[in-house]
Amino acid sequence: MSGGARFITFEGIDGAGKSSHIEAAAEWLRERGHQVRLTREPGGTPLAESLRELFLHRPMDGLTEALLVFAARRDHLRSVILPALAAGQTVLCDRFTDATFAYQGAGRGFDLAQLGQLEAWVQQGRDPDLTLWFDVAPDVAAQRRAAAREADRLEREDIDFFARVRSGYAARAAAAPARLVRLDAGHPIDTVRQAVLACLAERC
Ligand SMILES: Nc1ncnc2c1ncn2[C@@H]1O[C@H](COP(=O)(O)OP(=O)(O)OP(=O)(O)O)[C@@H](O)[C@H]1O
Ligand SMILES: [Mg+2]
Numbered sequence: 001m002s003g004g005a006r007f008i009t010f011e012g013i014d015g016a017g018k019s020s021h022i023e024a025a026a027e028w029l030r031e032r033g034h035q036v037r038l039t040r041e042p043g044g045t046p047l048a049e050s051l052r053e054l055f056l057h058r059p060m061d062g063l064t065e066a067l068l069v070f071a072a073r074r075d076h077l078r079s080v081i082l083p084a085l086a087a088g089q090t091v092l093c094d095r096f097t098d099a100t101f102a103y104q105g106a107g108r109g110f111d112l113a114q115l116g117q118l119e120a121w122v123q124q125g126r127d128p129d130l131t132l133w134f135d136v137a138p139d140v141a142a143q144r145r146a147a148a149r150e151a152d153r154l155e156r157e158d159i160d161f162f163a164r165v166r167s168g169y170a171a172r173a174a175a176a177p178a179r180l181v182r183l184d185a186g187h188p189i190d191t192v193r194q195a196v197l198a199c200l201a202e203r204c
Contacts, residue, residue, distance in 0.1 A: 004204045005129035006085055009096040011169060012134030013162045015141035015148070016185045018094050021134070021196050028197050029090055029204060037084040040094035041072065045079050048072035062110040069100050070118045077123065090204070096128060098172045098180070106168025107161055127179065130203050132196060133169055134185035138162035 008025075010018040026036045042052040051072040055065060073096075084091050097119050104110040138159045173180040181203075183195045 006089075007081065007091045007093070007126070007128045007130075008200075008204075009093045009098065009128040009131045010134065011095060011098045011102070011131055011180075012136065012185060013102075013138060013141050013165050013169075015143075015145040016134035016136045017144075017189065017192055018134055020189060021132075021193060022092055022094055024193055025196055025200060026092055028200060029092075032204075034090040034204070035088065037080070037089045037091045038094075039076070039080055039091065041076060041096055041099065042069050043072065044076040044081075044093070045072075048076045051075075062104055062108045063114075065108070066100065066104045066110055066115060066118060069104065070122045073097070073100075074122045077126070082126070093128070096131070097123065098131060098133070098169060101172055102165045102168035106171065107165040127176075129179070130199075131176075131180045132199060133173055133180055133182045134192070135166065135169065135182050136185040138166060140186055 010022050010025075012018055022038060026038055029036050041048070042055055043049040051068050054060075055068050055072075060068075081091050081093065100119075101112065101115055105112045105115050141162065142159065173182055181199050183192060183199070185192050187195075
């Protein structure tokens with residue numbers, strides 16, 4: 001196994017295509033000798049999945065939401081992600097801290113400096129090695145979601161909300177260009193998959 005990126009996160013607004021591509025990425029890496037651990041946020045542990053249920057379905061204020069997400073993340077990091085990385089596995093995570101900045105920060109207007117404090121406190125510098133940002137226009141993502149399934153609480157937010165979330169991802173990408181790779185997820189699914197695999201080939 002090569003010594004490149006091991007902790008890889010998949011980001012983007014709802015319907016961008018994260019879940020569609022994470023399995024193919026895992027398969028591609030396994031074929032090349034990586035032991036792959038697939039996980040997601042908020043969630044990834046029994047406790048964090050319970051917090052996810054609250055987060056997705058109960059109305060709450062921005063600070064409560066941010067604290068719940070970071071509480072879930074701490075549990076996820078210490079019981080799944082860090083042990084897997086220590087064991088030499090490649091961790092693929094469907095959403096991580098960039099989503100908190102995009103949704104709670106840019107989307108809901110929660111204070112970015114406070115989110116940064118929680119990020120530093122909970123992650124202690126263990127950022128992802130590589131983040132694939134599936135960037136797509138909010139109206140395209142909404143059409144995909146409408147075709148796919150019923151909306152949860154966050155998915156019922158309007159186009160303006162998702163435009164703010166998208167700009168939040170753009171700000172994170174501008175702040176960490178070496179980590180965050182933008183993929184144009186408005187293309188057909190096979191084109192996006194090729195871009196994902198090309199990025200993995202370069203970085204892993
Ligand atoms: N490039 C694409 N072109 C057309 N449809 C796509 C594309 N990528 C994904 N889809 C479809 O859009 C829907 C949403 O995709 P997917 O569930 O992967 O998005 P997601 O980013 O994981 O969303 P969520 O954040 O809600 O989990 C699915 O039905 C999927 O088949
Ligand atoms: Mg998904």
